[in-house]
Amino acid sequence: MGNDMAEAEPTAKRRVTIREVAERAGVSMATVSRVLSGNHPVPASTRARVLRASRDLDYVANAHARALVGGGRKMVAVVLRQVTSPFYAQVAEGVEAEAASRGWLCLVGTTGGDPQRELEFVQLMREEGARLVVLVGGVVEDDAYRERVAHYAQALDSAGARLVLCGRPSPDPDIPALVVEFDNEAGAHAITGHLLSAGHRGIVFLGGLPGNTALDARVAGYRAALAEHGLPPEAAHVVDCGLGRAAGHRAMTQLLKETPDFTAVFAGDDMVAAGALRAITEAGLRVPHDISVVGYNDIPLAEDFNPPLTTVRTPAEELGRAAVRIALRDPEHAAGAHHLLGTHIVVRDSVQPPPQAPRDEAPDHPH
């Protein structure tokens, strides 16, 4: 068959326009627009005729033309490192859900942790006319970070858009950005307390990342709990291996080899806990019999870990929802408000009193 070769990339065909609908219905474009957008009342008879014509022609409005004349559209953008992380994915889902429930469109972009890509994405969102951008996920807070975020804030604000930081710090309280995050210090304090009440004294924090404010706050909560229990500052042992399954596995393996004087591990998040759990098992030890482990975030799979993981639940989806809810309603956001969401610990089976623990305090789950 001697047909011409089709081009590779799909190219938009001419679409049915409002003018054609108008002609078919025998009314003006203005009337069609009024019926279809519902911005102005139209008598039932004409309305029916227009609707009929629109259906017949399979008319689809052109969102770009609409946005152009309407001065932008209702759209929020979420930016995160990756959607493959269970926690981030849940936050994104929350943002999307809350946005959708208000008829807003939600665009999610991933950066892979590359500041350059983050910047490009924010720029893109500016072109797209996003009215709200949500930056989620911890980062190490250095000068480059501060400058970058200050720039976003200024640029978005001058376009009339709002910026919310989820779980990452604002470089300056005077900057027009809203921050919404969990109370990491309180959560870490609580779960460390749980370990302490079970009788543990040698507790190591696995997964520090100096400069990452979320992790720093957890470490602070951990230290505070230790201190309140009368332990000396030296009792705190934090290993700065960062986050991720692999990091947790590696660090734990090394820890078991070099530093045997601990009975419990507080993992920086559940992924680290997963890696640590595996390392412990590989070393021939059992959780919680030999070593107790707790995590952070309560990802969906934490319940199915072996053993089911005791962790602190940070309602990630709610974080996302809260971010857009607050940003969309709060006129004060420009003041640089700071919202802290609560968390609570969920007790499962990865903690028990240490092997030769003094029985001065009852174990949490006698069974």
Next chain:
Amino acid sequence: MGNDMAEAEPTAKRRVTIREVAERAGVSMATVSRVLSGNHPVPASTRARVLRASRDLDYVANAHARALVGGGRKMVAVVLRQVTSPFYAQVAEGVEAEAASRGWLCLVGTTGGDPQRELEFVQLMREEGARLVVLVGGVVEDDAYRERVAHYAQALDSAGARLVLCGRPSPDPDIPALVVEFDNEAGAHAITGHLLSAGHRGIVFLGGLPGNTALDARVAGYRAALAEHGLPPEAAHVVDCGLGRAAGHRAMTQLLKETPDFTAVFAGDDMVAAGALRAITEAGLRVPHDISVVGYNDIPLAEDFNPPLTTVRTPAEELGRAAVRIALRDPEHAAGAHHLLGTHIVVRDSVQPPPQAPRDEAPDHPH
């Protein structure tokens, strides 16, 4: 301070337009456009002047105006049940990555499995002028499904957009839709073979969902492997509990109570395996000592299961990448092409010979 109360929702401010840049640079709008879009060569001197003006004014192009005159924009939409599922999230990331690498924008939408929301989203994408929509994720294939997809295909095709189905069937090979998926039957066949070679004869398939073509194909591969090993058809035992951690846990618990005559479990996917693993542990049995378990998909966390899960690796991100790569290049897509991607099994520690297995075949990992 007697200032008026700010409105709740952010409202787009007037943006700097190309006309203002033109005035400041002392050239016409056309010239500015040419410099900024790079569609036409412009001498260095003017170019510099325009760029300068653009920077000074912090000009940001209006994507809508561009798309309007340019006849749409390069955009692909991915639709999935939820981004919280590790497998789906990886597919989405693949689509996004491949799209981004070609300068296309990627919009992801979640439906929560609701056909109504899927339909609304596709409609929205039509308005937005998406040139490619990727529908990912298994579904049960009934009449409603077929009709719905046929409708999408027709609607998108008439708009010049392409449709690709990832892991879900095309209702009709003549329909203008491309399907890209893994060879589920082959994968299931291989991993069942792995179980059989280890000496297992009582293998139950946990997580069937009749009508879901992906799962049906896995069941078919499972049955075929059994048959090839000379087992009678009655040897196949598939429990139709569907997918998900909870379903896996529930079904496995019941199975252990009612049907003790099996030594291995083939879980429909890794999440089912996670639930099953926990159920087995709760029952006081050990994996793989008492029961062997295999999963499907090799989600990132599968490596950290306890024990690390033997499963079949379906490179999810590659699936996403392939979907857009093929759709964007293949002019034949309209013919209803069907692409099958290969998989391979990854052996970890959740399989060993059954307790009293006849030693007629050597175990796979003697250790």
Next chain:
DNA sequence: AGGGGAAATTAAAACGTTTCCAATCCAGGG
């Protein structure tokens, strides 16, 4: 010096909506 033509630039049309403003129509009151 004049002419030819390429290069640079511009004015204006077009993209598909929404909405302002004006025009038309109809009913009811004076």
Next chain:
DNA sequence: CCCTGGATTGGAAACGTTTTAATTTCCCCT
């Protein structure tokens, strides 16, 4: 019967860009 006013509708401008066709500018060659 005319006038007022609200309801309904239509014409046209506007949104911000790209691009076509036309115009100007510039340079080089004879």
